[in-house]
Amino acid sequence: AVTVYPNQKEAVAKVAQRIAGVIRNKQQNNQNAVLGLATGVTPIGVYNELIRLHKEEGLSFQNVITFNLDEYYPMQPGAAQSYVRFMNEQLFDHIDINRNNIHIPDGTLSLDAIPAFCLDYEKKITAAGGLDLQILGIGRTGHIGFNEPGSAPNSGTRLVTLDDLTRSDAARDFGGKENVPTKAITMGIGTIFKAREIILMAWSKKKAPIIKKAVEGEISGEVPATYLQLSDHVEFVLDEDAASLLT
């Protein structure tokens, strides 16, 4: 499904309400809510709204377990560009989540420790009960998580090589493309697909061409987000700018 909102603010409020709904629903049944989270510019508004719901409307995150999509490799958690730091600053430091319930791929591992870590990440998601809701942004390559063109639809959590365009888009954060890591650890397309609900968000004209391909283009590993067309529990949540090239 594709839902277009007049602006980002309205879209963000709706997505935050959906997340809060999952959390409250689980609370009523004394269950954990398992959320798949993204970093980047796209979800910041949603995180701000979740913080507001926590501070002003009593939304508690004590029953929430989170799994982030990805982390650069190598990456120290304290580095300015780390997704650990991003998540702390944009969300976790401002809510009542139990720190033990937070999972983010580990950018500090030695290369030979990565496969076991990735298998364990998958096992932890399963042991938590599976992802109730996965939030996604989309890269200009069509990546979801860091599943770049060529990713297999059944891929799991693994070490990947970042696309050149993705590294160009990250250059500003790293003070030059040469400083952007060439690799990342990401949940796979298969991992994402197992989520019971998936919301892909995109804002602004800059995302319009890739959104057109993702929503209307031929399903292909060349644009990994096109695989989302195969699922009926995916919603593309767009502002008018991101949707502007859709027919």
Ligand code: F6R
């Ligand atoms: C981030 C992630 C990426 C981003 C995508 C869009 O965890 O998995 O797929 O969602 O690169 O990034 P922004 O939102 O910065 O445009």
